[in-house]
Amino acid sequence: MRRSLLDWYDNNRRILPWREDPAPYHVWISEIMLQQTRVEAVKGYYERFLKTFPDVKSLAKAKEDEYLKVWEGLGYYSRVRNMHRAAVQIAEEYGGEIPASYEELKKLPGIGPYTAAAIASIAFGECVPAVDGNLLRVFARMTGWRESIAETKTKKAAERYFQEIFEEKTAKGKTGSAARNVPGDCNQALMDLGAAVCLPNAQPLCEKCPWKKDCVSHRNHEETAYPVMPEKAARRIEAKTVFIILTAEKALLHKRPARGLLAGLYEFPNTEGELSRKEARDFIRLLGLSPLRIKALEKAVHIFTHKEWHMTGYEVRVDEPEAEEAETRKRLHRDGFVFADRKDVLTTYPIPSAFRVYSDHFLHL
């Protein structure tokens, strides 16, 4: 099975920027970006991230706004926060060198068993399968596994299953070849197989699969009955009102709290509920600003994993708080508000894509 998998990989592998030079730092960045994100969406971010932070030390030295800005739009921002924390730890405790073993890697923030296995196998050749949703799906279909893939025992069984395949002996009795990194290539082959052949939420392309003769679900013509998924909780819907508060050239932004959803990112000021025009004016006055004109904007929906924001928007022109209103400025600043022009929005302040409709509106005013 191992040989047929690697032969298939040699003929079908995807050409990806991080595979050109599988240095530990490159594998780490790409694997974190690829969690919850499509390969096509990651490519541009990967290039930009490496250009801005070419190594562990430069990432360790980065300021919060800088690394969040480079990540802007990629979502799940705790990933980059943890990468920064891990980079600081690697710089301080490991002399800037990413640790070379699965067990050591798992001690770093944001590096769980999957990412540790991917880095350890692809960058260091350690024989450990990187079991994520793709591998769980292939495992469940190959074996006709009837338990939910969310169960710990499913994950353990999949790890054992793939470990045995990775360690299979060749005809000559060898477990590896000097010419290739067998564990790294096995993991990458399975990632590609899961993405291109054993498709999620669709009929897999079994005729192209190197393992079709050994696959239980294929033999029984019930490929799409697997994997057994856990029941999903319904997403909670939250109504919000978002404000583009404008002075002559600038819009007011607010830095979100250091903890929780979208922590540390900048947002257009907003509040719970769907506010009427009058309520919207009152909200602006509460900020200490004087609304001059108010205009309703298009509504927007943003979907997170567990909730949806249903947003109503208003564009509000206000008097610029001048010197005589220094108190207002000071208070806004203290509460995490900043006035930003278009260049600041484009290059300085990280704004999550939940507010994309409103940041685009501001940029095109």
Ligand code: SF4
């Ligand atoms: S034979 Fe089909 S169902 Fe089985 S692992 Fe291959 S692609 Fe998936």
